[in-house]
Amino acid sequence: MLSEAARVLAHRLERFGTLGADDKQVLRALVHHSHIHRPKGDVFREGDRRRDLHVVVSGLFCRYRLLADGSRQILAILLPGDLCDSSFWAEHPYDFSVGALACGSTATFSRTALQDLYRRPALARAFSLARHVDDAISREWLVNMGRRGMEQRLVRLLSELTWRLEALGLVLGNTITLAMNQTDLADALGVTHISVCRTLKQLEAEGLLVPERGRILVQDVAALRAAAGTYPAYLGAQMDVAQVTGLTEATRRHALAVALVN
Amino acid sequence: MLSEAARVLAHRLERFGTLGADDKQVLRALVHHSHIHRPKGDVFREGDRRRDLHVVVSGLFCRYRLLADGSRQILAILLPGDLCDSSFWAEHPYDFSVGALACGSTATFSRTALQDLYRRPALARAFSLARHVDDAISREWLVNMGRRGMEQRLVRLLSELTWRLEALGLVLGNTITLAMNQTDLADALGVTHISVCRTLKQLEAEGLLVPERGRILVQDVAALRAAAGTYPAYLGAQMDVAQVTGLTEATRRHALAVALVN
DNA sequence: CGAAGTTTTGACCAGTGTCAAAGCGAGTGG
DNA sequence: CCACTCGCTTTGACACTGGTCAAAACTTCG
Numbered sequence: 001m002l003s004e005a006a007r008v009l010a011h012r013l014e015r016f017g018t019l020g021a022d023d024k025q026v027l028r029a030l031v032h033h034s035h036i037h038r039p040k041g042d043v044f045r046e047g048d049r050r051r052d053l054h055v056v057v058s059g060l061f062c063r064y065r066l067l068a069d070g071s072r073q074i075l076a077i078l079l080p081g082d083l084c085d086s087s088f089w090a091e092h093p094y095d096f097s098v099g100a101l102a103c104g105s106t107a108t109f110s111r112t113a114l115q116d117l118y119r120r121p122a123l124a125r126a127f128s129l130a131r132h133v134d135d136a137i138s139r140e141w142l143v144n145m146g147r148r149g150m151e152q153r154l155v156r157l158l159s160e161l162t163w164r165l166e167a168l169g170l171v172l173g174n175t176i177t178l179a180m181n182q183t184d185l186a187d188a189l190g191v192t193h194i195s196v197c198r199t200l201k202q203l204e205a206e207g208l209l210v211p212e213r214g215r216i217l218v219q220d221v222a223a224l225r226a227a228a229g230t231y232p233a234y235l236g237a238q239m240d241v242a243q244v245t246g247l248t249e250a251t252r253r254h255a256l257a258v259a260l261v262n
Numbered sequence: 263m264l265s266e267a268a269r270v271l272a273h274r275l276e277r278f279g280t281l282g283a284d285d286k287q288v289l290r291a292l293v294h295h296s297h298i299h300r301p302k303g304d305v306f307r308e309g310d311r312r313r314d315l316h317v318v319v320s321g322l323f324c325r326y327r328l329l330a331d332g333s334r335q336i337l338a339i340l341l342p343g344d345l346c347d348s349s350f351w352a353e354h355p356y357d358f359s360v361g362a363l364a365c366g367s368t369a370t371f372s373r374t375a376l377q378d379l380y381r382r383p384a385l386a387r388a389f390s391l392a393r394h395v396d397d398a399i400s401r402e403w404l405v406n407m408g409r410r411g412m413e414q415r416l417v418r419l420l421s422e423l424t425w426r427l428e429a430l431g432l433v434l435g436n437t438i439t440l441a442m443n444q445t446d447l448a449d450a451l452g453v454t455h456i457s458v459c460r461t462l463k464q465l466e467a468e469g470l471l472v473p474e475r476g477r478i479l480v481q482d483v484a485a486l487r488a489a490a491g492t493y494p495a496y497l498g499a500q501m502d503v504a505q506v507t508g509l510t511e512a513t514r515r516h517a518l519a520v521a522l523v524n
Numbered sequence: 525c526g527a528a529g530t531t532t533t534g535a536c537c538a539g540t541g542t543c544a545a546a547g548c549g550a551g552t553g554g
Numbered sequence: 555c556c557a558c559t560c561g562c563t564t565t566g567a568c569a570c571t572g573g574t575c576a577a578a579a580c581t582t583c584g
Contacts, residue, residue, distance in 0.1 A: 065405050068491075073408045075401050087394040089387050095398055095495060118386055125351050131393075132349040136357055138400055139337050143327050145407040146335040146452025150539080181562065190408025195540055197564060213549060213562065229330075233357060412572075443530065457572055459531060475530065475581060 005031050005057045005107030012081030015167070016129035019122050026117065032108040037061075037100035043084055045097040052108035054084035059104010060179055063096050064187065074188035076138060077101070079164055086131040088115055102179040133235060140232070145190045150199045152228075153189050155208070159228035162221050163235055171221065178216045185216075267293050267319045267369030274343030277429070278391035285385050294370040299323075299362035305346055307359040314370035316346035321366010322441055325358050326449065336450035338400060339363070341426055348393040350377055364441040395497060402494070407452045412461045414490075415451050417470070421490035424483050425497055433483065440478045447478075 006028040013019060013027075032052055037043065043054050046065065061078040063085075075096055078084060084098040084106065118124045137160065144153045161178060165171050182200065186193040200211040208224050210217040218224050268290040275281060275289075294314055299305065305316050308327065323340040325347075337358055340346060346360040346368065380386045399422065406415050423440060427433050444462065448455040462473040470486050472479040480486050 063401075065401070067405070067409055071409050073405045075404055087390070087397065089390045090394045092495075096401060118380065118383070121380070124380055124386075128349070128351045132352045135349065135397065135400075138397075138404070139325075139327070139358060142337055142400070142404055142407065143329070143335045145404065147329055147333050183562075192541060193563085194542085194565095198540090201564085211563085233354075445530080454573060455531085456533095456574085459533090460572085463532085473531085 003028060003031075005034060005055060008057050008081050009055050009107075009109075013123070013126035013130060016126040017122055019126065023120060023123055026120070026123075027109075030109045030113045032110060034105060034107045036105050037103065039100055039102055041100045043098040043100070043106050044094055046095060047093050049093055050085070050087075050090060051111065053088070053111045053114055054098065054106045054108055056080050056082045056084065057105045057107050059100060060102040061098055061100050061104060061106070062184070062188070063098050065096050072187045073190065074184065076134070076141075077161065077188065079161075080104075080168060082134075083130065086127075086134050088118075088127070101184050136235065150189075150191065150195060151202065153191075154185065154196065154199050154203065155224065156228045157185070157188060158209070158216065158218065159225045160232055160235070162218065162225060163232050166221075167235075174219075174221050176218045176221055178218065179214065180216065181214045182211070265290060265293075267296060267317060270319050270343050271317050271369075271371075275385070275388035275392060278388040279384055281384050281388065285382060288379065288382070288385075289371075292371045292375045294372060296367060296369045298367050299365065301362055301364055303362050305360040305362070305368050306356055308357060309355050311355055312347070312349075312352060313373065315350070315373045315376055316360065316368045316370055318342050318344045318346065319367045319369050321362060322364040323360055323362050323366060323368070324446070324450070325360050327358050334449045335452060336446065338396070338403075339423065339450065341423075342430060344396075345392065348389075348396055350380075350389070363446050398497065412451075412453065412457055413464065415453075416447065416458065416461050416465065417486065418490045419447070419450060420471070420478065420480065421487045422494055422497070424480065424487060425494050428483075429497075436481075436483050438480045438483055440480065441476065442478065443476045444473070 006024070010019060010024045010027055034057070035043070037059065043061065056078045058080050061082075061084065063075040063078065065073050065075060067073070078098070085094065088111070117127075140156070140160065144156055148156070158178065162171060162176055165176065170176075180188075182196045183193045186196045189196065197211075200209070200216070203209050204211060206227075208218070208220070208227055210219065268286070272281060272286045272289055296319070297305070299321065305323065318340045320342050323344075323346065325337040325340065327335050327337065329335070340360070347356065350373070379389075402418075402422065406418055410418070420440065424433060424438055427438060432438075442450075444458045445455045448458045451458065459473075462471070462478070465471050466473060468489075470480070470482070470489055472481065
């Protein structure tokens with residue numbers, strides 16, 4: 001399990017530059033624990049002290065903030081290999097929470113040990129670039145929420161996820177199942193679940209997807225992406241689809257089973 | 263001028279940990295050029311190749327994206343000391359533009375040289391923490407756009423700016439002038455300038471501010487902050503108001519004149 | 525004085541939010 | 555195996571925020 005975590009993280013980082021065998025070895029040595037999370041379970045909460053670094057190993061997680069009135073804003077969707085928090089050096093308590101959207105597992109790495117890793121150029125660079133992609137996605141979300149109507153917002157979010165999942169090797173052919181319910185989508189898009197429902201129906205009528213209980217079926221990924229318009233260049237390096245290998249077949253199947261079909 | 267740039271950057275970074283005299287010396291050695299920008303002038307544009315690293319020295323800038331339909335979404339407001347782009351290692355073209363909202367100046371630092379700086383722990387840590395604050399602000403914006411109504415959005419944005427300006431020593435007493443016009447505010451908040459106008463009038467009626475041509479007068483900063491509700495803990499380390507010194511008096515007056523009154 | 529950019533107003537409209545209730549599926553305990 | 559419960563989805567009526575369009579009022583600057 002622990003080596004699995006190191007492998008997922010290493011695979012993710014290798015998107016951004018080759019790591020030496022020693023780099024990977026170091027990562028492997030830093031894994032502490034592994035945790036299983038059920039939907040709605042939290043990895044950590046806003047206000048918690050920053051301790052170890054959490055990495056998503058399998059499943060679907062999100063960064064989110066809860067407001068005084070009880071509403072929730074999802075700040076980012078996290079897929080296997082993503083860091084729950086990319087601020088290595090921050091000492092302050094978290095200003096957001098991370099929770100599971102679907103069943104999944106995370107692993108912890110020693111934060112202080114990882115800070116030392118900054119002496120290793122390849123790792124420092126890889127972590128920094130991973131963070132860069134994170135930032136770019138966040139910028140895209142900001143644009144989405146600020147300037148696009150419901151349909152485009154939804155389509156673009158889903159399209160983004162298909163690209164990111166494909167980069168992980170989790171898209172088989174032209175079809176995909178996303179294990180998100182309408183409430184989660186709503187909280188990610190800054191709208192109500194009612195609105196998501198209406199728009200989903202509309203997209204279903206357009207033949208772009210099929211909403212099901214707790215998930216979205218996309219039978220024609222290419223069509224969905226086309227509806228989103230532009231190619232998501234903001235995913236930058238991540239989209240080096242050539243590099244898609246890297247997860248073992250077992251890992252892939254596990255991820256598919258746990259994260260998506262769930 | 264160039265040493266001015268290094269000083270502003272160093273001052274900003276020192277918020278996040280002490281820099282050695284040698285660290286500062288290194289920064290000073292890396293400044294390339296200085297540029298003056300008029301309102302609406304761009305520092306760089308989406309699609310441009312990433313070359314040197316730009317730092318805001320004085321004035322008010324913003325990161326933004328232009329959409330196909332001509333609308334603009336402002337992604338971040340940049341104040342003196344802020345990096346136009348915090349992705350040191352990214353090689354890809356920019357996925358956003360940076361432009362001036364008010365007259366101001368920027369300086370460029372050698373990107374490759376700065377990358378080498380990562381060997382210096384104090385600098386690496388400081389840059390990383392500066393980025394962390396950047397990210398936290400961006401999260402706050404996401405929450406704002408997703409979950410808050412017009413009045414709160416506007417109040418919180420303005421309140422955030424007062425805090426950030428105070429950390430730079432640019433708030434004299436309890437009064438402040440923000441050199442942003444209604445269109446810029448609208449593009450930052452993801453609404454129309456009409457809506458901003460209406461809300462501004464409302465806030466004026468509540469005695470929180472006075473809209474003027476091209477700027478917002480806040481006579482009672484404390485009241486505005488109170489209206490925003492919570493203390494902006496998300497600004498984290500930046501809000502160490504004790505450390506507010508650091509800019510020379512001349513620099514401060516310059517910044518006040520150029521950035522704010524403009 | 526004229527031109528350009530910004531702010532202001534008003535009328536009207538559309539998209540979302542709100543509220544309430546019903547429908548459906550999956551899982552649970554009897 | 556069935557009845558029940560819980561959580562998620564769907565629908566409809568209605569309210570309301572904020573968007574759209576058009577035009578006028580200012581300011582500033584040349």
